[in-house]
Amino acid sequence: MTLDYYLIAAYALAIxxxxxxxxxxxxxxxxxxVSGGFRAGLATVIGTNMASLILIALSFVVVQGVLAVSPSALLWLTLIGSFYVLYFSFNITISKVSLERREELPSRHYFRNGFVIGMSNPKDILFFIAFFPSFFAVSSDIHASMAILIIIWMILDYSILLFYSATFSKLTNEKMANLVSRTSGAVLFLLAIYAIYSTLSNISNA
Structure with missing residues (x-):
């Protein structure tokens, strides 16, 4: 079995x-x-990572010819996901963070949010379905390639996202916590609007 180290490096850089x-x-x-502490961030990361593994599996079966995904279906899936992100980000923007009540919501709440956003996120859908398969040639064996790509993805995904979680969970000023929370919600809202606009444009031109 031969490995393409340049392609592996390109894949790691892309991630x-x-x-x-x-x-x-x-x-x-x-x-x-910010709203639930590091425990909430960890549960969210586990949820988003689980969603990404499902999208990776989907991209694999598409490449193997088991399942066909038309470009138009991918656009409509992206559009639906964008609308969900828009709805979710609006709720984040109008909600208030209370540092005294950080531990009230169970971990499954954050896991579910992470999983649903991961599955509906237009950025993830396009990355794993359209872009991810271009790295399947990292090895001469397709199954070994999948294992290598998944391991690299999980290591970098958990490392980077948990770094964000550890950093922002340390906020102790409630005004700053609310500012960060609402700013992230507002940016997420704008990203969703842009995704909806660009997807609708692609659908109309298809």
Missing amino acids: LLFLGTPGPVTLLVVNSS
Whole structure:
């Protein structure tokens, strides 16, 4: 079995850029960590990572020819996801963070939010379905390639997102916590509007 180390390095760099730039998942982790502490951030990251693994599996079966995803279906799926992100971000923007009540919501609440946003996030859908398969050639064996890509993804995904969680969960000033929470919600809202606009444009031109 031969490995393409240049392609592996390119894949790792792509993940760093993907997770390092503000997107729905990153902003959700920040918001959960501010409002619920590190425990909430960890549960959110587990949820988003679970969603990403499902999207990775979906991209694999598409490449293998088991399932066909038409470009138009991908656009409509992206549009539906964008509307959900819009709805979710609006709720974040109008909600108030109370540092005294950080531990009230159970971990499953944050896990569910992370999973649903991960599955409906237009950025993730396009990355895993359209872009991710281009790295399947990291190994001469397709199954080994999948294992390598998943391991690298999980290591970098957990490391980067938990860094965000650990950083923002340390906020102790309630005004600053609310500012960060509402700002992340507002940016998420704007990203959703842009995703809806661009997707509708692509649908109309298809």
